[in-house]
Amino acid sequence: MNKMIQAALLGLFATSLAHAEPSSQVAWTPDKLNFVKKGNSKNGKELAMQCAACHGDNGVSSAPEFPSLAGQLATYTYKQLQDYKNGQRAHPLMTSIAAGLSDQDMADMAAWYSSLPPPRNKAGKKDLDIAERLVFEGDGRRTLPPCYTCHGSSGQGEKMDIPALAGQQAEYFTATLTAYRNGERHNDIYSRMRVLSQQLSDTEIQELAQYYQQLQ
Known part of the structure; x- marks a missing residue:
């Protein structure tokens, strides 16, 4: 990212930073990144069966109001699940589902979805x-x-x-x-x-x- 773009971004976010509340409880430490990287996609595939009705058997949703998850970055999927569980992102169904998932479950599901080919x-x-x-x-x-x-x-x-x-x-x-x-x-x-x-x-x-x- 060049200096002009960096300066533009800093200018945009400076005001919001002064009054911002934490938008997530996920801190991307080296240990956390490694934890997500080592997610068990085989276990994640089994866990993701409960998600197929909305997100598709292979992570490609057939319903326009639900996102496709196939090919999504594992770190992003993991963060979203954590945010649902911790209340930083609100959605009645997803909050309920995330509440029943452990950190390992989330890493495993994130690994599974990231291993799939993205939607065509x-x-x-x-x-x-x-x-x-x-x-x-x-x-x-x-x-x-x-x-x-x-x-x-x-x-x-x-x-x-x-x-x-x-x-x-x-x-x-x-x-x-x-x-x-x-x-x-x-x-x-x-x-x-x-x-x-x-x-x-x-x-x-x-x-x-x-x-x-x-x-x-």
Whole structure:
């Protein structure tokens, strides 16, 4: 990440940091990273059977309101499960499910989903000029850095808390960014997505959702 982008991000997050409450209880220490890395995917596959109704047998959801988890970074999935359990992320069903999982269960499930091939695009290709500009150029007038600086040029995500977006359900993606924008969701580290999403229009969010859904 170059210095101009770093400066833009720091400027965006400085105000929120001064008043921010902890958005997660997950601390990515070397031991924690190693713990998640060593998750048992075989056990995770068995545990994930309870998730198939919403997230699909192989982590690819057929319902647009539920996210696909196949190919997602293990660290990201682990963090989300922890956040559901600890109350940093609210969802009646997921909170109930996460409450019954141990740390090892979460690491195992995260390992299983990360081992699966990511969703393949079934929506066809569309020209999405607005989304492409935001992904690769950002918008300097609004101090919006390009999306690829965090999520990767192919939507593959980055280690720890930045999710893979390629192939994700467009409806779920739209709902997620909207929830960040209105403050309904608040488990993003340093309020990053809350700050950024507040500068996006409905049209931009919808185009970004379609753009990432059609990546493979």
